[in-house]
Amino acid sequence: MYDQITPVCAVHIGEAIGLLSTLTWVHELNLGPIDFELDSKKVVD
Numbered sequence: 001m002y003d004q005i006t007p008v009c010a011v012h013i014g015e016a017i018g019l020l021s022t023l024t025w026v027h028e029l030n031l032g033p034i035d036f037e038l039d040s041k042k043v044v045d
Contacts (some may be wrong), residue, residue, distance in 0.1 A: 026034055034036065
């Protein structure tokens with residue numbers, strides 16, 4: 001039914017890359033204090 005896709009990287013690495021990308025974007029836009037909510041324990045700790 002569905003084709004399986006081989007992951008490019010581990011989930012926690014992808015989550016960390018996404019957070020870094022978001023932090024860079026927020027910094028470039030000179031936005032004020034922002035709260036981020038993550039659900040990946042490995043990335044948060």
